[in-house]
Amino acid sequence: MKNRTIYTALLLAALVTGATLTAIAQEGIHRKVTLNEAIELSLKNSKQLKLGQAKTDEAHAALREARERRLPDLKTSASYMRLNSPDVDLKLPTSSQQASEGGANNSQTVKVDQAMFGMSTLSVPVFSGFRINYGIESARYLEQATLLDAEKDKDEVVLNVLSAYSNLYKAAAAVELMEENLKSAQQRAKELTNLEQNGLLARNDLLKAELQTSNVELALEDAKNNYRVAMLHMNLMLGLDRSTVLKIDNNTFNELTLGAMDRNFVAYALANRKDIAALEMREKAAATGVKAVKGEYYPNLAVTGGYVAVHVPHLLTVTNALNAGIGLQYNFGALWKTGARVQEAKARVQQMRATKEMLQDAITLQVEQASINCLSARKKISVYEKAIAQSEENYRIVKNKYDNNLATTTELLDADIAQLQARLNYSNAKADAVVLYNKLLQVSGLLNEQTN
Helix, strand or coil, X not given: CHHHHHHHHHHHHHHHHHHHHHHHHHHHCEEEECXXXXXXXXXXXXXXXXXXXXXXXXXXXXHHHHHHCCCCEEEEEEEEEECCCCEEEECCCCHHHHXXXXXXXXXXXXXXXXXEEEEEEEEEEEECCCHHHHHHHHHHHHHHHHHHHHHHHHHHHHHHHHHHHHHHHHHHHHHHHHHHHHHHHHHHXXXXXXXXXXXXXXXXXHHHHHHHHHHHHHHHHHHHHHHXXXXXXXXXXXXXXXXXXXXXXXXXXXXXXXXXXXXXXXHHHHXXXXXXXXXXXXXXXXXXXXXXXXXXXXXXXXXXXXXXEEEECCCEXXXXXXXXXXXXXXXXXXXXXXXXXXXXXXXXXXXHHHHHHHHHHHHHHHHHHHHHHHHHHHHHHHHHHHHHHHHHHHHHHHHHHHHCCCCCHHHHHHHHHHHHHHHHHHHHHHHHHHHHHHHHHHHCCCHHHHHC
């Protein structure tokens, strides 16, 4: 019996210690994060921006490669060959044979079983139909387009973080309101239970109150699940551990500050959107590509130089054979083959122009729709603010009637639900208004100004 008591005490101590450690661990991963901190973390850890950085590095390398085409080419080759002892008839007269036979041509057989030679060539391009210059210009335009794409991705990441932060705020607000409503529902059910036990309330009315309490409990569980999912999404976006418990700054949405709506957002969008600017750079690159293709009509001119060394045992040895000169190359096939490539390059330019016009139409629609949504969200805030006051007053009146037996339990419960729904709607409307206004800035190309 004594051993059993000791075992029970140890088990309880272990459970208490484990619970304490768990609480400490959970407390250690709690983190309060403001909206600005969330934006900074997302910009630092965003996988989308890391992909954009890789594309930017690729564009930088492509530009450097285009510039390096101006540099000389230096090639070196060397060979060693083993031969099958061919018969070599050397038609070179010796000096003694020339003197004795009056310069008659005599042959001399030489046995050759191996050969070695090495060669180095240097070529510096002088003129290549301007293709190198146009290639550099095109690569520069594409590099600028990639940088603009990265800026556009940055705006998207900022807006996504803002939306995720808003969703986390709405989920937390829903949990808080549901918990408050559950306490009220439980207290109401307790009071009605006392009335029912004293015969002052019908059993059916008590069941209605208990049913509402159960519904609130289910709604609270759904709100908690939504809160967990929103927090997981936020942690993934910020690059934090999935178990981190985030605490957001409610003042971000409670102290609602929205900018003016008197700007010409469509004009700003067409002038400031990074994707339009990127398309313009790609259009210029395509136009430069047309000039580069036309350069194939021209010849290539280069300064060349080289060194040759040959060693054939028993036959020939050549050293210090230096050469220099000018090389001219022209492909006559370009006269009838380049025309199709020029048309292909011009078609790419037309595609870029058509794509830009389509994008401009899409942006105009995006901005107008975002503007309408933003104005609607602001109006909803005003309406829901009035709805809260109306629902509170309605609940007060119904509660007074209910206390004086002039209203039913159902009417009281309906008034309570209406009050809860009005609070939820107002809380969500504030967060949605901030997100929608920043969405308007994003589609107008002005989000970067706001965040800075």
